[in-house]
Amino acid sequence: MDKRTDMIAAAARVFDAGGFRGIGVDGILAPSGASTRTLYKHFGSRDGLVLAVLEERHRDFMDRLARSGGDADPIGGLFDTLERWLVEHGARGCMLLRAQGEYAGANEDVVALVRRQKEEFEREIARRVEMALGSADTGLATQIWILFEGATAAASVADISVVGLAKRAAGVLVEDARGRSR
Amino acid sequence: MDKRTDMIAAAARVFDAGGFRGIGVDGILAPSGASTRTLYKHFGSRDGLVLAVLEERHRDFMDRLARSGGDADPIGGLFDTLERWLVEHGARGCMLLRAQGEYAGANEDVVALVRRQKEEFEREIARRVEMALGSADTGLATQIWILFEGATAAASVADISVVGLAKRAAGVLVEDARGRSR
DNA sequence: CTGAATGTAAAGCGATCGTTTTACATGCGC
DNA sequence: GCGCATGTAAAACGATCGCTTTACATTCAG
Numbered sequence: 001m002d003k004r005t006d007m008i009a010a011a012a013r014v015f016d017a018g019g020f021r022g023i024g025v026d027g028i029l030a031p032s033g034a035s036t037r038t039l040y041k042h043f044g045s046r047d048g049l050v051l052a053v054l055e056e057r058h059r060d061f062m063d064r065l066a067r068s069g070g071d072a073d074p075i076g077g078l079f080d081t082l083e084r085w086l087v088e089h090g091a092r093g094c095m096l097l098r099a100q101g102e103y104a105g106a107n108e109d110v111v112a113l114v115r116r117q118k119e120e121f122e123r124e125i126a127r128r129v130e131m132a133l134g135s136a137d138t139g140l141a142t143q144i145w146i147l148f149e150g151a152t153a154a155a156s157v158a159d160i161s162v163v164g165l166a167k168r169a170a171g172v173l174v175e176d177a178r179g180r181s182r
Numbered sequence: 183m184d185k186r187t188d189m190i191a192a193a194a195r196v197f198d199a200g201g202f203r204g205i206g207v208d209g210i211l212a213p214s215g216a217s218t219r220t221l222y223k224h225f226g227s228r229d230g231l232v233l234a235v236l237e238e239r240h241r242d243f244m245d246r247l248a249r250s251g252g253d254a255d256p257i258g259g260l261f262d263t264l265e266r267w268l269v270e271h272g273a274r275g276c277m278l279l280r281a282q283g284e285y286a287g288a289n290e291d292v293v294a295l296v297r298r299q300k301e302e303f304e305r306e307i308a309r310r311v312e313m314a315l316g317s318a319d320t321g322l323a324t325q326i327w328i329l330f331e332g333a334t335a336a337a338s339v340a341d342i343s344v345v346g347l348a349k350r351a352a353g354v355l356v357e358d359a360r361g362r363s364r
Numbered sequence: 365c366t367g368a369a370t371g372t373a374a375a376g377c378g379a380t381c382g383t384t385t386t387a388c389a390t391g392c393g394c
Numbered sequence: 395g396c397g398c399a400t401g402t403a404a405a406a407c408g409a410t411c412g413c414t415t416t417a418c419a420t421t422c423a424g
Contacts, residue, residue: 169355
């Protein structure tokens, strides 16, 4: 298997478990058994690996979202996918937002990347809202997004049941929007 | 003025701007002009200062929430207070959750402190929900909490208007709960 | 005047940081 | 069998880390 992929997956687990800045390159590479030489050959720098991890993480989630189908319940499927993701990966808050917080004043590339990724995610939600409503509603889409980010954050201090509550809240908001346009 | 208070306030700004682990004690102390000697006299360690900053930050917000009154609109006042807070402090995500993410595998005291603080916050929301509804509704309270955390997170990548959208969503949920119990 | 309290300035502790470098092992196409 | 790509192992670079220590200045109550 590809060494580069191994390193990204192993580093993602390390960052997810203990943050990005609190560990050295040796600790990041140990789980994949890679040497520092290989790190700088593939990624150029420690921060290069961080960016690759964030790209991978975002792509992973967006792919799963696309694969989940959910044409029957486009909004509810959003939260079902989140719940399955959290069960598999553990709930430690959104890795992208955590990276943004840690690299705020230190690496603008990270901040810019996360912003772009969140915009892409919000567009996907808007697409699903239009699918559910029959017409676009950017305000509702942002509210669904807020519920999604809130559930992700809340699950890191409470239990996973918050995702189900967020899903139900989203349903109420969609129903309210439907009633308002009717 | 108290030097200890100065150090906490200055350190809070530093942590808020660039995370907790990515800067050394010299960088943390520089804005307050304190020496490392004074740091270890007052806080015992770098982590001791971190804990003091988190205590202060939580107490500040809870005090402002209590002072805001909001007996007329207990739930809406929650988001009005958040919006004023974000305008004053800037929107870089919840400092407590950010600290939890950075100290996850390194300092359990930080994780435990944040968990306690979030529980206290959720109880305050539950109190306000009961005030608005006339009876307790822990499910609704958690949903309001999710909207609150979501707005805080979303404001760090989008603009502050997300807080207003979260407030309106909370209003819809409260109205729905009122209709359901009627 | 004395002495305790509170502070800054600065040197130094061993450890660890991100990065580079040298040396060597392996597998594969030609 | 030669060359090249890809990998590990390990030493070393200067810089910085959290923390301790020594030395000295200021303030203020008794």
